[in-house]
Amino acid sequence: xxxxxxxxxxxxxxxxxxxxxxxxxxxxxxxxxxxxxxxxxxxxxxxxxxxxxxxxxxxxxxxxxxxxxxxxxxxxxxxxxxxxxxxxxxxxxxxxxxxxxxxxxxxxxxxxxxxx
Amino acid sequence: xxxxxxxxxxxxxxxxxxxxxxxxxxxxxxxxxxxxxxxxxxxxxxxxxxxxxxxxxxxxxxxxxxxxxxxxxxxxxxxxxxxxxxxxxxxxxxxxxxxxxxxxxxxxxxxxx
Numbered sequence: 001x002x003x004x005x006x007x008x009x010x011x012x013x014x015x016x017x018x019x020x021x022x023x024x025x026x027x028x029x030x031x032x033x034x035x036x037x038x039x040x041x042x043x044x045x046x047x048x049x050x051x052x053x054x055x056x057x058x059x060x061x062x063x064x065x066x067x068x069x070x071x072x073x074x075x076x077x078x079x080x081x082x083x084x085x086x087x088x089x090x091x092x093x094x095x096x097x098x099x100x101x102x103x104x105x106x107x108x109x110x111x112x113x114x115x116x
Numbered sequence: 117x118x119x120x121x122x123x124x125x126x127x128x129x130x131x132x133x134x135x136x137x138x139x140x141x142x143x144x145x146x147x148x149x150x151x152x153x154x155x156x157x158x159x160x161x162x163x164x165x166x167x168x169x170x171x172x173x174x175x176x177x178x179x180x181x182x183x184x185x186x187x188x189x190x191x192x193x194x195x196x197x198x199x200x201x202x203x204x205x206x207x208x209x210x211x212x213x214x215x216x217x218x219x220x221x222x223x224x225x226x227x228x229x
Contacts, residue, residue, distance in 0.1 A: 031215055042206060043160075043219045092160070096215055103167070104150070105217050107160040 002027050006093050006108035013083055013115050020079045021111045023093030028073035031096035034066070037110070038089045046091075049076040083115045118142055120149070120190075120207045122220035129197055130228050137192040137223045139181075139207030149190040150208040150217070151181055160206070166190060177201075199229045 003026040013019050023032065032049040047068055048056040055068035070076045080087050093108040119142045129135060141149060151163040164175025171183040181192045192205060207220040 033216065042222045045211070045216055045218060048216060094217070104162050104165060106162075107152075109159040 001104070002029060002095055002097055002106050004093055004095060004106060004108035006111055008111055009109065010112040011114070013113065015084050015115055017083055018079055018081045019083065019113060020077050021091055021093075023076045023078070023108055025074045025095055029095040029097065030073070032070060032076045033094040033096075033105075034068060034076070034078045035092040035094060035107075036089045037092060043092065046078070049078075080113065083113075085115045088113055088115045118145075118147075118209045118211060119218065120209045120220040122205075122207050122223050124223045125221065126224050126226070128226045128228065131199055132196050133227075135192070135194040135197045135201070135225070137205055137207075137225070139190045139192065139220060140188050141190060141207075141209055142188070146210075147183070147185075148210045149181075149183065151175065151179070151190075151192050152206045152208060152219075153203045154206065155203045163192070163205075197225075197227045199227050201225060202227045 005024045007022045011019055034046040035043045036046055037043045045058050046061045046066055049068050049070040051070045051073055065081055067079045090110040090112050092110045094105050097104055097106055121140050123138050148167050150165045152160045153163050154160050163179050164173045164181055166173045166183045174180045179194050181190055183190050205223045208217050211218045
């Protein structure tokens with residue numbers, strides 16, 4: 001299965017600043033997704049990162065707050081802008097894998113963000 | 117839209133006990149169901165998935181799940197848990213037919229030695 005490298009693994013940021021999280025995949029993938037996992041909660045889909053076009057955001061998430069780039073089929077970034085303590089979460093990158101005998105989703109190890 | 121719900125938020129078992137974690141899905145056409153596990157400090161791992169065919173699905177680490185259409189359920193089972201099974205377990209499905217994976221609220225399992 002695909003191997004995802006997500007950076008940084010953790011960060012502590014001041015409120016009002018922005019953080020960009022990188023997701024690098026070792027193979028070309030069509031679908032890439034960004035999730036948020038707030039403390040003690042499940043995963044919530046933020047957006048689908050589309051290669052060569054604007055990301056598709058889920059209800060409750062907007063581009064101004066979470067701009068996403070997807071310059072090619074192996075890389076994407078998520079920026080958390082103008083951060084507040086409520087943005088403290090784990091942010092995860094995920095890719096869809098479609099193989100001849102296998103189908104599924106692989107997740108990165110996540111970025112643990114603390115906003116102070 | 118498809119969704120999944122997990123009603124057991126916390127489960128505590130002793131080693132060697134049998135496990136069954138509930139997952140109910142809402143019908144929305146094609147059913148695709150997954151179980152993921154998140155061990156403490158680690159990333160999500162796929163345990164098993166169901167798309168079609170045999171409703172009894174066997175996954176890794178001795179886990180299995182049964183798709184019961186009449187009950188809209190896809191419960192996760194393991195006959196004998198180990199301390200190392202302590203983790204959070206998530207049931208998931210596709211959102212609509214968009215290939216976007218959405219998750220249930222998760223079940224935290226604590227296995228006491």
